[in-house]
Amino acid sequence: MILENGKEVLIRVRGLAKSFGAYQIWDGLSLDVFRGEILAIVGGSGQGKSVLMRVITGLIKPDTGEIELFGRNVKGLSPEDRLDIETRWGILFQDGALFSSLTVLQNIQVPMREHLELAQAMMDDLAFLKLAMVGLPPDAAHKYPSELSGGMRKRAGLARALALDPEIVFLDEPTAGLDPIGASDFDHLIQKLQKTLGLTVYMVTHDLDTIFTVCDRVAVLADKKIVRTGSPGELQQKPNHPWIKEYFCGERARAAMPATRAAAAAR
Amino acid sequence: MLKRDLTLKLSTQARAPGFRVELHGTTFRLIASGAWTVAEATQIDAALKRLRVPIPPTPEFTGEMDIAGIAEIDTAGAMLLQRTAASWSAGGLRTRYSGATEAFRILIEEVKSRSGAERPKIETRAPLKQFVDDGTKAITGVGTDALLLTNFLGEVTFALGRMIKEPWRFRMTSFVHHLDHAGLRAVPIIAMICLLIGAVVMQQGVVQLKPFGAEPFAVNMVAILALREVGILLTAIMVAGRSGSAFTAEIGSMKMREEIDAMRTLGIDPMDTLVIPRVLALVVALPLLTFLGDIMGLIGGGIMAMAVLGIDAGTYIDKLHDAVDFQHFMAGMVKAPFAAIIIALVGCLEGMKVEGSAESLGQHVTSAVVKAIFLVIILDAIFAMFLSGIGV
Numbered sequence: 001m002i003l004e005n006g007k008e009v010l011i012r013v014r015g016l017a018k019s020f021g022a023y024q025i026w027d028g029l030s031l032d033v034f035r036g037e038i039l040a041i042v043g044g045s046g047q048g049k050s051v052l053m054r055v056i057t058g059l060i061k062p063d064t065g066e067i068e069l070f071g072r073n074v075k076g077l078s079p080e081d082r083l084d085i086e087t088r089w090g091i092l093f094q095d096g097a098l099f100s101s102l103t104v105l106q107n108i109q110v111p112m113r114e115h116l117e118l119a120q121a122m123m124d125d126l127a128f129l130k131l132a133m134v135g136l137p138p139d140a141a142h143k144y145p146s147e148l149s150g151g152m153r154k155r156a157g158l159a160r161a162l163a164l165d166p167e168i169v170f171l172d173e174p175t176a177g178l179d180p181i182g183a184s185d186f187d188h189l190i191q192k193l194q195k196t197l198g199l200t201v202y203m204v205t206h207d208l209d210t211i212f213t214v215c216d217r218v219a220v221l222a223d224k225k226i227v228r229t230g231s232p233g234e235l236q237q238k239p240n241h242p243w244i245k246e247y248f249c250g251e252r253a254r255a256a257m258p259a260t261r262a263a264a265a266a267r
Numbered sequence: 268m269l270k271r272d273l274t275l276k277l278s279t280q281a282r283a284p285g286f287r288v289e290l291h292g293t294t295f296r297l298i299a300s301g302a303w304t305v306a307e308a309t310q311i312d313a314a315l316k317r318l319r320v321p322i323p324p325t326p327e328f329t330g331e332m333d334i335a336g337i338a339e340i341d342t343a344g345a346m347l348l349q350r351t352a353a354s355w356s357a358g359g360l361r362t363r364y365s366g367a368t369e370a371f372r373i374l375i376e377e378v379k380s381r382s383g384a385e386r387p388k389i390e391t392r393a394p395l396k397q398f399v400d401d402g403t404k405a406i407t408g409v410g411t412d413a414l415l416l417t418n419f420l421g422e423v424t425f426a427l428g429r430m431i432k433e434p435w436r437f438r439m440t441s442f443v444h445h446l447d448h449a450g451l452r453a454v455p456i457i458a459m460i461c462l463l464i465g466a467v468v469m470q471q472g473v474v475q476l477k478p479f480g481a482e483p484f485a486v487n488m489v490a491i492l493a494l495r496e497v498g499i500l501l502t503a504i505m506v507a508g509r510s511g512s513a514f515t516a517e518i519g520s521m522k523m524r525e526e527i528d529a530m531r532t533l534g535i536d537p538m539d540t541l542v543i544p545r546v547l548a549l550v551v552a553l554p555l556l557t558f559l560g561d562i563m564g565l566i567g568g569g570i571m572a573m574a575v576l577g578i579d580a581g582t583y584i585d586k587l588h589d590a591v592d593f594q595h596f597m598a599g600m601v602k603a604p605f606a607a608i609i610i611a612l613v614g615c616l617e618g619m620k621v622e623g624s625a626e627s628l629g630q631h632v633t634s635a636v637v638k639a640i641f642l643v644i645i646l647d648a649i650f651a652m653f654l655s656g657i658g659v
Binding site (some may be wrong): 079100101112116117118119122125126128130132134137140141142144145146147162164165168193195196198262 | 268269270304305306309311312341342344346349370373374377378381382384385386387389410622624625626627
């Protein structure tokens with residue numbers, strides 16, 4: 001277990017570099033993710049936010065750099081250790097990435113079926129419970145992903161990510177494509193699940209409302225590395241980088257920040 | 268998974284989940300310990316199922332879930348605890364929790380409030396009824412397919428007619444692209460198989476006709492067979508497998524990702540852009556490929572004839588002249604455009620029928636190839652009857 005300032009580090013990334021052809025997206029990127037926090041990764045488009053998630057989860061190989069997950073270096077892990085790590089995280093892809101030929105219930109049961117030996121009745125109980133926890137009605141259980149709306153697909157994807165009660169969930173743009181009410185519901189859902197299940201949340205997002213409402217810490221990707229980490233409030237008060245300034249002190253950020261909202265409510 | 272103490276690393280022995288029930292005064296206490304997590308859920312589930320609900324002798328008896336000994340808990344563990352507590356409550360014991368940390372309490376409350384929702388039932392049918400239903404569906408499906416295909420033929424004909432009136436609707440680039448993919452790129456494989464089949468038929472013909480002293484007539488047999496049947500059938504089947512399936516997969520995956528709906532809303536008619544170029548490309552490509560197949564079949568037969576009959580190329584060509592005339596060639600060739608229309612229509616129509624899932628795409632690609640080949644053979648049989656009827 002790696003500790004830093006008394007907090008347990010779940011993911012530690014050091015000196016990561018990656019190029020696609022002649023285009024280098026990062027050079028010496030470092031990042032820590034602590035247990036129990038909700039971390040948002042922000043950055044301009046093309047900075048490799050989604051790629052970073054894919055590198056951490058092992059879908060893309062970095063050129064150089066060290067990645068430690070749950071205190072273990074991912075290089076040279078045996079297949080069993082790798083599997084152990086894979087059952088300790090859950091990933092929500094942008095459009096849910098549900099298996100289109102399975103119903104929602106079957107989708108949620110895939111990780112259980114694959115990694116555990118549970119009785120069918122037990123899996124049904126668990127899957128219906130997860131379904132209720134992500135706020136889907138029970139009659140969504142026997143529907144196919146193509147019969148669901150975008151917001152419902154995301155919730156179903158989240159239920160599948162939570163199937164094995166992971167310690168960390170990766171969310172790729174969880175509120176993208178949702179209407180403001182749906183997005184705000186989803187924010188509260190993430191917050192509630194984080195509290196209930198003691199989750200660590202790593203999310204890639206653009207949504208300023210999400211950042212100000214639920215995130216404990218923000219990591220900013222710019223200039224080929226993480227240029228700054230801190231709470232949303234800190235970044236807004238002391239933006240020491242042009243991109244951060246533009247992002248956190250722009251018009252939309254002012255509308256999303258809690259102080260402005262409180263003032264608006266008072267009026 | 269929630270842990271009571273984050274810094275504590277449990278040994279395998281301490282992880283083993285367990286529970287016992289004790290009676291303290293008027294309280295039945297379930298004392299749980301270890302890791303109540305999804306990985307151990309099967310074990311706990313089985314043990315809890317063996318546990319009988321205590322029957323309270325008087326109403327003042329209560330139940331208690333003492334979870335102070337639980338080191339780790341997750342949704343599965345909380346659900347099992349909650350299930351037990353619920354069954355105790357139903358048996359007349361008011362049951363509460365003790366020894367929960369704040370985090371454990373939140374999780375258990377959440378599980379409590381979320382469980383017990385009414386579940387929708389899946390419709391199940393008796394096996395016999397299912398069998399009869401499937402059978403009926405398969406039979407009526409043939410009629411529906413025929414209707415859909417006729418309808419689609421009508422739509423394509425209409426679109427073609429409109430294209431003659433408004434020639435700017437024709438997509439030249441797309442047409443040439445499909446001509447290249449379905450036609451030019453099929454040349455090597457079609458040349459190869461027709462050459463081999465020609466040679467094989469010649470060799471077998473010679474072997475079978477030898478006892479009758481009629482082996483020179485094997486040339487007549489191969490020539491007529493190649494021109495009237497083998498050339499067109501082999502080519503059509505090959506093209507149905509190569510291009511018919513490709514048409515379904517291309518159009519089907521566009522359908523899956525709503526690209527076709529997008530085209531419609533942009534005022535682009537998928538008929539003009541997707542279907543017509545494919546149909547026309549195949550109508551041009553298939554006769555050309557059939558011609559190639561015919562010639563390669565004859566060449567294959569010729570090579571084998573030189574080997575087994577010991578005749579030279581000049582003699583073989585003379586014999587061909589005596590054996591066949593233009594009618595035989597045309598009898599095969601005339602079928603090619605019709606086969607092309609069938610393959611292209613079935614391929615495009617099946618693509619249009621694809622629904623949301625990857626499985627549906629697979630099913631329609633399969634059925635496109637099967638239906639196209641089946642219909643091509645039916646077409647061939649009808650032509651055979653018709654041509655012999657008019658004496659060709």
